[in-house]
Amino acid sequence: MPMNESVREIEYIIKTEEDGLTVRGIMVLALKLSSREITRCKQFEDGVMLRNAKDNGYKPVWLKDTVRSGDVLKIKIYEDIDNSGDVIPSDDPINIVYEDEDLILLNKPGDMVVHPSYAHHLDSLSNALAGYYKRTGQSHVVRTIGRLDRETSGLLIFAKNRHAAAILSNQKDNMSRRKEYLAIVSGVMEQEQGTIDAPIGQEEGVRMLRKVMESGKQAITHYRLIRQFDDYALIRLHLDTGRTHQIRVHMSYIGHPLLGDNLYGKEIPDNHGMTRAALHAAHLEFRQPITGQDMSFDADLPEDMAKLIGEL
Numbered sequence: 001m002p003m004n005e006s007v008r009e010i011e012y013i014i015k016t017e018e019d020g021l022t023v024r025g026i027m028v029l030a031l032k033l034s035s036r037e038i039t040r041c042k043q044f045e046d047g048v049m050l051r052n053a054k055d056n057g058y059k060p061v062w063l064k065d066t067v068r069s070g071d072v073l074k075i076k077i078y079e080d081i082d083n084s085g086d087v088i089p090s091d092d093p094i095n096i097v098y099e100d101e102d103l104i105l106l107n108k109p110g111d112m113v114v115h116p117s118y119a120h121h122l123d124s125l126s127n128a129l130a131g132y133y134k135r136t137g138q139s140h141v142v143r144t145i146g147r148l149d150r151e152t153s154g155l156l157i158f159a160k161n162r163h164a165a166a167i168l169s170n171q172k173d174n175m176s177r178r179k180e181y182l183a184i185v186s187g188v189m190e191q192e193q194g195t196i197d198a199p200i201g202q203e204e205g206v207r208m209l210r211k212v213m214e215s216g217k218q219a220i221t222h223y224r225l226i227r228q229f230d231d232y233a234l235i236r237l238h239l240d241t242g243r244t245h246q247i248r249v250h251m252s253y254i255g256h257p258l259l260g261d262n263l264y265g266k267e268i269p270d271n272h273g274m275t276r277a278a279l280h281a282a283h284l285e286f287r288q289p290i291t292g293q294d295m296s297f298d299a300d301l302p303e304d305m306a307k308l309i310g311e312l
Contacts, residue, residue: 006079006139008101008161010290014071023048024063026073031290032167033075038063041075049074077163079141087142089131090122096132097297102164102289103145103157104129107299110153111276114144129158146172146179149245151260153302154181154281159289167289173242178285181237181247182226182301184278184308185256186268189233193224196250200243209263210245212253219243221250227309232259232272234309236282248277259308278305 012031014021027033027048033041041047042063049058053070067073095107106125113120116127126142133140138160145157145168159165168175201216203209210216220240227234233256237247248264251257257265260274285296300306 008077010075012073014067016069019069087126087130089134090127092128113150151276152279155284155299164289175286176242180283182280182282184259196221
């Protein structure tokens with residue numbers, strides 16, 4: 001196989017209830033392959049192979065052929081890697097929470113951009129991941145699933161192949177509802193828990209800023225007090241929607257902006273040393289894109305937030 005290609009091999013055992021389906025049917029219904037991906041598989045001699053339940057070896061198979069319970073379908077998903085468009089690898093370390101053939105889950109540091117940009121050409125998380133791939137002999141396009149602001153730390157998924165990326169992207173809405181954040185907010189919380197249902201829109205003429213406005217898009221944030229300190233509190237949050245800066249905007253809206261938030265918390269009297277918005281994506285649930293296994297992960301607080309709540 002040429003060095004500029006990557007391949008993901010999938011072996012799938014036909015279930016009893018799938019007896020009599022066509023090969024294409026299994027590829028679409030069970031493996032969630034798109035028409036484009038199926039066509040790509042068939043371009044290669046060994047892209048779609050079947051091992052009969054009574055046979056030991058794999059043989060080429062037509063998409064219109066039927067399968068039987070106990071048969072094993074082997075799919076090879078090839079993918080061109082365009083080296084000219086690769087993210088430049090860096091030697092920066094990464095905090096790996098989980099890794100398999102289809103994805104890698106990282107605990108992103110706070111105050112680090114995810115993607116390279118004009119001002120962060122070599123020091124983004126994507127650069128660091130590309131460096132890890134290079135050092136470990138892996139050939140993958142850097143594909144982010146979901147997003148985290150530069151200031152936000154915590155869990156972020158990168159897909160290792162086009163097929164996994166497509167399936168994980170389809171999970172994003174549900175994944176967002178099963179993601180939980182930890183934040184350190186200013187002031188004394190009057191309620192131990194609550195829901196903020198206030199639409200968020202973009203400030204006219206200001207690209208970065210968002211605010212609560214009637215003409216904005218629906219935004220719902222649920223919060224729960226974990227621990228109250230003298231003039232700041234640790235809270236846990238989950239979202240029903242995924243608007244830009246949603247947590248930061250909503251907490252500022254109810255009078256409890258995040259410590260260190262220089263966009264929405266400029267009136268905070270004491271940030272207690274926080275130099276970025278104190279927000280951490282602490283918990284994430286999703287399904288492994290190929291096996292369908294339910295997965296659940298937690299990420300430890302970074303040093304700056306842990307120090308403030310006395311857990312360092």
